[in-house]
Amino acid sequence: MWANLPRILTLVVRGFVLTLAVLTAVVVIRTVTFPSYQTSPPECKTTDPDFIPADEERLARFTSAIQFQTVSYERGVGTPQELAKFVRFIQKSFPTVHSSPMVRRDVVGNYSLLYRVEGSDASLQPYMLASHLDVVPITEEANWEAPPFSGQLKDGYIYGRGTIDAKHSLMGSLEALEFLLSRRHQPKRTLYLAFGHDEETGGHFGAKVIGDVLTQRGEKIAFILDEGSPVGDGLAPGVSKLLALVSVAEKGFLQLRLEVNEEGGHASMPRSESAIGILSKAISKLEDNPHPNMFGTGPEARMMEYVATEMTLPYRILASNLWLFSPLVAWVYSRKPQTNAFARTTTALTRFNAGVKDNVISPEAVAVIDHRIHPMSSVEEVMEFDRKVINDPRVKLNVINNRPPSPTSPYGKDSPTYMMLQETIQQIYPDALVTPTFMVANTDTRHYLNLSSAIYRFNPYVMTPSDLPRFHGVNERISVQNYERVMNFYYHLIVNMDKPLELKRHGHEDEL
Numbered sequence: 001m002w003a004n005l006p007r008i009l010t011l012v013v014r015g016f017v018l019t020l021a022v023l024t025a026v027v028v029i030r031t032v033t034f035p036s037y038q039t040s041p042p043e044c045k046t047t048d049p050d051f052i053p054a055d056e057e058r059l060a061r062f063t064s065a066i067q068f069q070t071v072s073y074e075r076g077v078g079t080p081q082e083l084a085k086f087v088r089f090i091q092k093s094f095p096t097v098h099s100s101p102m103v104r105r106d107v108v109g110n111y112s113l114l115y116r117v118e119g120s121d122a123s124l125q126p127y128m129l130a131s132h133l134d135v136v137p138i139t140e141e142a143n144w145e146a147p148p149f150s151g152q153l154k155d156g157y158i159y160g161r162g163t164i165d166a167k168h169s170l171m172g173s174l175e176a177l178e179f180l181l182s183r184r185h186q187p188k189r190t191l192y193l194a195f196g197h198d199e200e201t202g203g204h205f206g207a208k209v210i211g212d213v214l215t216q217r218g219e220k221i222a223f224i225l226d227e228g229s230p231v232g233d234g235l236a237p238g239v240s241k242l243l244a245l246v247s248v249a250e251k252g253f254l255q256l257r258l259e260v261n262e263e264g265g266h267a268s269m270p271r272s273e274s275a276i277g278i279l280s281k282a283i284s285k286l287e288d289n290p291h292p293n294m295f296g297t298g299p300e301a302r303m304m305e306y307v308a309t310e311m312t313l314p315y316r317i318l319a320s321n322l323w324l325f326s327p328l329v330a331w332v333y334s335r336k337p338q339t340n341a342f343a344r345t346t347t348a349l350t351r352f353n354a355g356v357k358d359n360v361i362s363p364e365a366v367a368v369i370d371h372r373i374h375p376m377s378s379v380e381e382v383m384e385f386d387r388k389v390i391n392d393p394r395v396k397l398n399v400i401n402n403r404p405p406s407p408t409s410p411y412g413k414d415s416p417t418y419m420m421l422q423e424t425i426q427q428i429y430p431d432a433l434v435t436p437t438f439m440v441a442n443t444d445t446r447h448y449l450n451l452s453s454a455i456y457r458f459n460p461y462v463m464t465p466s467d468l469p470r471f472h473g474v475n476e477r478i479s480v481q482n483y484e485r486v487m488n489f490y491y492h493l494i495v496n497m498d499k500p501l502e503l504k505r506h507g508h509e510d511e512l
Ligand SMILES: CCCCCCCC/C=C\CCCCCCCC(=O)N[C@@H](CCSC)C(=O)O
Pocket: 165, 199, 200, 201, 202, 203, 227, 228, 229, 230, 232, 235, 236, 237, 338, 339, 342, 440, 441, 442, 443, 471
């Protein structure tokens, strides 16, 4: 036995070296032969004479739109008077849209707006552009560089709540339509514009009703485009070019109310555990035990493949070989909040309430957890995980609201609508890569799922990592350049949708 040891060791080392050599060879071959999913940009139209400039008049309209304080607070609790004023302002600001015989406008659920622009070819399925009228409340008002409802123009940026979420797309799509109709252009394909008034609190009285109205009309929609992920500048690790993130799916959500009820009493005679202490431990366990890393199991893996050939070398090797490096990429993604959101179901503690007086032991403690569910997980799985982690029957878990992750819409060369979107994005951003991904937050599209199987969530503006905290945060703003891109993106999209949407498969063509 001992005599054979050198031979055995040699064989083991040889086996190891051989395996390493084979793995390295496979990794190298895959890296250099990995297919490119990017197509060259079409002829750029933004230099055409019919480009929409962000001139004084349009910027003034956008500024005014920001000044309406259309805040949504809680489900069913909004700002009806501001919404009504904003609706009147929209009507006055886009006279051609509102007087055209081609346009039917319905006010739905009191304040939401549904426009139908009649196309000349009734055989073509309509499509829909969506956004919303409402905004979230202001936080830390003292830290804003310009008053949050001013729409003030400062150093090339328009400041205010709603500038990126989402009055840019509401006003931008209406500007595009006004521009088009004022040139007496009738689209071939019927187009809907749908603007809910309570997206920020779930869309139960706005988008839900719009969805019901269209369902009752028996409408089937070729594709829907709502607010969503942006064109990232430095957002994705290893990608130096602009990266247009088209969300073909959306995370689910689960909002849970955690409640502990214990005996209260005089603060001079406390028991060893209080309602506050028990709930704090539960919360702390949830924060210490994140939901499992699922990177590589959902549409996020496709995102890596779509950009693999364009990445800097170390990332290119990783992205071309997810079969081997998925756990490593998963770890890299889990290190920053914005990429971690793609790797797992997230857990945000959004409310914590207890106590009424300094010397009274509170009999009750309540917290709210907002989970965003990874597309490959489920509401049930998340509940089960939380229960196991908390492992304390004194902590009651009540569901406030929930929604499973959305289905994934078609993407890639087999999907004419996705390709039309990609082409339009490339007209505005000729140097950008375009990739499917999923939306880490939620949109009104949850109410439109039965209207279309092709639902995309995309914001046609550029965002850097330092811009991300502006969503629902302090100093929300959009650059004039970005707002101009938004208007022209919608304009180009509407023009492009007059071209036939063709499925080019197996040598035959079908039109939607
Ligand atoms: C690897 C790529 C990294 C890219 C990282 C960043 C991508 C960031 C993407 C999107 C951020 C934009 C978020 C906008 C959210 C707008 C929608 C919204 O606010 N929805 C509400 C709905 C409330 S319903 C109760 C929400 O809370 O989700």
